Amino acid sequence: MLEFLTVQSLNGLVYSMVLFLLALGLSLTFGLLRVVNLAHGAFFLMGAYFGTTVWGLTHSFWAAVVIAPLGAALMGGLLEKLWLQRFYVRDELDQVILTFGFALVFSDLMKVLWGKDIRGFPTPSAFSGAVEIANISFPSYRLLLILVGVALFVITWLAIERTRIGALIRASVADRVMVSGLGFDIRLLFTIVFAFGTGIAGLAGVLGAPIMGIYPGLDFEVLITTLIVVVVGGLGSIAGAFWASLLIGMAETFGKALVPEVASFIIFALMAGVLLIRAWGRDEEEVE
Amino acid sequence: MEQPIISLRDVNTYYGESHILQSVSLDVFRGEVVSLLGRNGVGKTTTLQTILGVPSPRSGEIRFKGEIISGIKTSDIVRRGLGWVPQGHRIFPTLSVSENLTLAASRARPGSWTLPKIYDYFPRLQERRNARGDALSGGEQQMLAIARALVQNPDMFLMDEPSEGLSPRLVQEVGDLIKDLNRQGVSILLVEQNLHFALDMADRVLIMNKGAIVFQGKPEQIRTNPLLCGQLLGVSMGKEPRSGLVN
Ligand SMILES: Nc1ncnc2c1ncn2[C@@H]1O[C@H](COP(=O)(O)OP(=O)(O)O)[C@@H](O)[C@H]1O
Ligand SMILES: [Mg+2]
Numbered sequence: 001m002l003e004f005l006t007v008q009s010l011n012g013l014v015y016s017m018v019l020f021l022l023a024l025g026l027s028l029t030f031g032l033l034r035v036v037n038l039a040h041g042a043f044f045l046m047g048a049y050f051g052t053t054v055w056g057l058t059h060s061f062w063a064a065v066v067i068a069p070l071g072a073a074l075m076g077g078l079l080e081k082l083w084l085q086r087f088y089v090r091d092e093l094d095q096v097i098l099t100f101g102f103a104l105v106f107s108d109l110m111k112v113l114w115g116k117d118i119r120g121f122p123t124p125s126a127f128s129g130a131v132e133i134a135n136i137s138f139p140s141y142r143l144l145l146i147l148v149g150v151a152l153f154v155i156t157w158l159a160i161e162r163t164r165i166g167a168l169i170r171a172s173v174a175d176r177v178m179v180s181g182l183g184f185d186i187r188l189l190f191t192i193v194f195a196f197g198t199g200i201a202g203l204a205g206v207l208g209a210p211i212m213g214i215y216p217g218l219d220f221e222v223l224i225t226t227l228i229v230v231v232v233g234g235l236g237s238i239a240g241a242f243w244a245s246l247l248i249g250m251a252e253t254f255g256k257a258l259v260p261e262v263a264s265f266i267i268f269a270l271m272a273g274v275l276l277i278r279a280w281g282r283d284e285e286e287v288e
Numbered sequence: 289m290e291q292p293i294i295s296l297r298d299v300n301t302y303y304g305e306s307h308i309l310q311s312v313s314l315d316v317f318r319g320e321v322v323s324l325l326g327r328n329g330v331g332k333t334t335t336l337q338t339i340l341g342v343p344s345p346r347s348g349e350i351r352f353k354g355e356i357i358s359g360i361k362t363s364d365i366v367r368r369g370l371g372w373v374p375q376g377h378r379i380f381p382t383l384s385v386s387e388n389l390t391l392a393a394s395r396a397r398p399g400s401w402t403l404p405k406i407y408d409y410f411p412r413l414q415e416r417r418n419a420r421g422d423a424l425s426g427g428e429q430q431m432l433a434i435a436r437a438l439v440q441n442p443d444m445f446l447m448d449e450p451s452e453g454l455s456p457r458l459v460q461e462v463g464d465l466i467k468d469l470n471r472q473g474v475s476i477l478l479v480e481q482n483l484h485f486a487l488d489m490a491d492r493v494l495i496m497n498k499g500a501i502v503f504q505g506k507p508e509q510i511r512t513n514p515l516l517c518g519q520l521l522g523v524s525m526g527k528e529p530r531s532g533l534v535n
Contacts, residue, residue, distance in 0.1 A: 164394065167387045171380040177342055178380070180362040181372045183395040183440065 006134050008257050009250070014142045014211065016249025017149025021204035022226040023233065023241040024156060025197025031173050031236025032193050034092070035084065038099040040201055041223030042106035047072040047202025048214040049114045052121060061124035065206055072202025077195035084194070085187065103219065111216050121209035145207055152200070153242045160238060169193065173236065225252070228267055232274045291354060293318045293444050293475045294339065299348035299358070301331075301338045308334045309345070310499040316444070321466065321476045323486035323507075326496035327522050332479040333375050335496070336446045339477075340372060341365050353443070369397060371442030375449050375479075377429040381422035385413055385432060388421055392436040399441025406439050427458040434465065444475040451482045459485055483521060487511060495520050 026040045050068035055061065079102060087095045127141040160166040172179045172186050179186055205214075212218070225248065233244030248267050255263035292315035301309035308331050316322045324332050338345050339352075341362040350358040357365045366372065380388055393403050407414040410431055416424060424432065430450060437445060447466075451459045459482065466489050470476060480486035487493065487507040495503035495510075497520050503510075510516055 164390070167383055167391050170382045171388075171391060174380050174382055175378055177362075178374065178378045180342070181340060181366055181374065182392050182436070183363050183366040185361065185363040 002134075003136050004257075006136055007138070008254055010133070010138050010142065010146075012250040012253035013246075014145050015253050016246045017146050018204050018208040018212070019222075019225060019229050019249050020149050020242055020245035021152065021200050021207070022222055023229040023245050024152065024238060025200040026226055027230050027233065027236055027238065027241045028156075029194055029197040030230070032169060033080075033084070033088075033190055035087075035095045035099065036092075036227075036235075037194075037197070038096060038223065039079070039103040039106060040198070040226060041219035041221070042103050042110075043072045043076055043198040043201040044205040044208075044222050045110060045214070045219040046075060046106065047205030048121070048209040048218075049110055049205075050202065051206035051209055052114070052119055052214065055121070061122065065203070068206040069199045069203040072205070073195040073199030076198025076201075077191050079198075080191050080194035085190070103223070107216070107219055110219075114214075116216050118213055118215040119209075120213060121206075123210045141210060145211075148207065153238070157238055225267065228271045232271055290317055292316060292351075293320075293353060294477070295351045296335075296339070297349045297351075299338060299345045299350060301334055301343060301345045303334075303343070308499050309338060311348070312496075312499070312501055314494055314501055314504075316475055316477050318475055319470070319473055320491045321470050321478060321489050322492045322494060323490035324477060324479045324494045324496060325481075325483065325486055325521055327520070328481070330496045331499040332496055333448055334499075336372070336374075336448055336477065336479060339365070339446060340370065366440075367395070367397070369441075369443035371437030371440055371445045373433050373437050373445060373447040373450055375452070377426075377433040379421040379424065379429045379432050379436075381420065383421055384418050385421070385424070386417045388432055388436055389413070389439055393439045396440040397442070401439050401441050403439060406435050410435050426453045427455065430454060430458070430462065434462070438469070442474070444477070445469070446477050446479075448479045449481055450478070451480065451485050463489060483510075483517070 022040065022044060025043075026037060029035065029037050029040075047068045050071040051064040054064040054067045058064070083098060083102075084095065087098055123139075123141040127139075127144050129140050130137040131140045131143055132138075160169060168179070168184065168186075168189060172184075172189060176186055229244045229248050230241060232248060233240030233242070248270065251266050251270055252263060255266040259266075295313075295315045297313050299309055299312045300307065301312075312331075312335060314322075314324075314335075324335065326332055337343070339350055339357075341357075341360065345358050348358065349356060352365070352368055352370065355368070357368065380391075383391065389403060389406060407417075412428060413432060413435055416428060421429070421432070430453075434447075434450065450462050450466075454462065463485060466476060466478070476489075478486060478489055480489075487510060490507050493503075493505055493507055493510055494501050495516065502520060503516060
C-alpha cells in the first residue's frame with residue numbers, strides 16, 4: 001500500500017511537471033499577449049517529433065533536447081510575427097480561431113512528415129538506471145524530469161519578478177499602451193515571449209517523449225489538459241500554473257490508478273469545482 | 289515668428305465610427321505652458337493621446353520639433369522627446385517604485401535628470417522605493433507618474449489632469465514642480481479641470497468644446513469673462529473660484 005502510494009505520487013509528480021512546462025508557456029503568452037494559443041499542444045508534439053529527427057541524425061539525446069525546443073521556438077516566433085501580430089487589432093474570437101486553424105494545419109503536417117505510427121523515444125543512457133527511494137526503485141530519468149520542472153519554475157519566477165526584462169513583461173501585462181508611452185516597442189517582446197512559450201512546450205514534448213510516447217492526436221490531448229490547468233491556476237499566473245499542474249497531474253495519475261473508468265472525468269470535475277468556488281468568492285465580494 | 293515645438297493642423301481622430309477630434313489645430317511654442325481646458329468628455333485626453341499616436345489621427349498633420357510625427361509608432365514618437373503624464377497616473381501596479389523609475393530610465397534620452405537626481409528631488413519616492421505601485425497613495429502615484437516622465441529628459445510634457453484627486457497642499461507641490469520644470473526650458477501642454485490651477489500655470493489657454501478648439505487667449509481673458517467660464521467650462525468665477533476644483 002505504501003509502495004503504491006509512493007510510486008503513484010512520484011509518477012504524479014513527473015506528469016505534473018510535464019503539464020507545468022506546457023502550462024507555463026500558455027499562461028505567460030496569455031498574460032502578455034491576451035491570446036489563448038490553441039496551437040500550443042502542436043508545439044509540444046512538434047518538439048517531440050523534432051527530437052526524434054535530431055536523434056535519428058545524431059544519436060544524441062542531449063542534442064535533441066537542445067535543438068528540438070529551439071525548433072519549436074523558431075516556429076512559434078514565426079507564427080507570432082507573420083500571422084498573430086496582424087490579429088492583435090481584431091477581437092479575441094478571431095485570434096483564437098486563427099490559432100485553432102494553425103493547430104489543425106500543424107497536426108496534419110506532422111502526420112505527413114512523421115507518419116501516423118506511435119513512436120518511442122529512448123531515455124538517455126546516463127539516466128537509464130534507477131534510484132532507491134523509500135524502498136522502491138524509481139527510474140532516474142523520471143526524477144530528472146521532476147527536477148527540470150521545479151528548476152524551470154524557480155528560474156522563470158525569478159526572471160519575471162527580479163529582472164529588468166521581467167519588469168518590462170509585468171509592466172506590459174498591466175498596461176501595454178503605457179509601456180509604449182515610455183518609448184518601448186513591445187512587438188519584439190511579444191515575439192520573444194511567444195517563442196519562449198512554444199519553445200518550452202517543445203521541451204516538454206521531447207522530455208516527455210520517453211515516457212508518454214509520440215503519436216498523432218497527442219497534441220490535442222495535452223492541449224485540453226493544459227487548458228484545464230491554466231484555467232484552474234488562473235490565466236497569466238506562473239505560480240498558479242505550478243500549483244494547478246500539481247493538482248491536476250496528481251488527480252489524473254491517482255484517478256487512472258484507482259478508478260480508471262472515470263479518470264478523465266475527475267479533472268473536468270476538479271475544474272468545474274474550482275470555477276464554482278471562484279464564482280462564489282466573487283459573489284460574496286459583490287455582496288459586501 | 290518662432291517655430292512651435294508642437295503643432296497640430298486640422299487633426300481628426302475617430303474612435304471607431306465616432307468622430308472625436310474635429311479639425312483640431314493648435315501650437316505650443318518652445319518654453320511655453322499651454323493649458324487645455326474644457327468640460328468632461330470634450331476630447332482633451334484624446335488630443336494628448338492623438339499626439340502620442342494612441343490612436344493615430346485619421347487625417348491632419350502633427351509636427352514635433354518641425355518633423356511630422358502623425359502616423360508613426362507611439363514608441364518612436366515618445367523617443368523624440370515627449371514625456372507623457374497620463375490621466376489617472378497609470379503607474380504599473382505590480383512594479384515597485386524603483387522598478388517603475390528604472391524601467392523609464394532605461395529608455396531615457398540623455399539629459400540632466402538621472403535616477404539619483406530624481407530621488408533627491410522627490411524624497412518621498414526615495415522613502416517608498418520598494419513599495420509596489422498599487423500600495424502608493426494617490427498623491428504618491430501622481431508624483432511617481434511625473435518623475436517617471438521626467439527621468440526620460442523630455443523636451444516637452446503632455447500632462448493630463450496632474451492635479452486630479454490631490455489635496456490642496458499636493459496641488460501646490462505639483463504647481464511648483466511645473467513652474468520649476470518650465471523655468472528649465474521644458475514646454476508643457478497641460479490638460480486640466482482645475483481652472484484656478486490651470487490659469488495659474490499657463491502662458492496661454494485653449495478651450496475645447498465637442499472636439500474642437502473654441503477659444504485661445506491669455507489667462508486674464510478667461511478670469512474676466514464669466515460667459516466663457518459658465519458656458520464652456522461649467523464653472524462660475526466668483527471671488528472664491530471653485531469648480532472642477534478638487535479642494
Ligand atoms: N477608447 C475610447 N473608445 C471610444 N470612445 C472613447 C474612448 N476614449 C474616449 N472616448 C470618447 O471620446 C470623447 C472624448 O473623451 P476624452 O478625450 O477622454 O475627453 P476629456 O479628456 O476631455 O474628458 C468622449 O465622448 C469619450 O466617451
Ligand atoms: Mg480626460
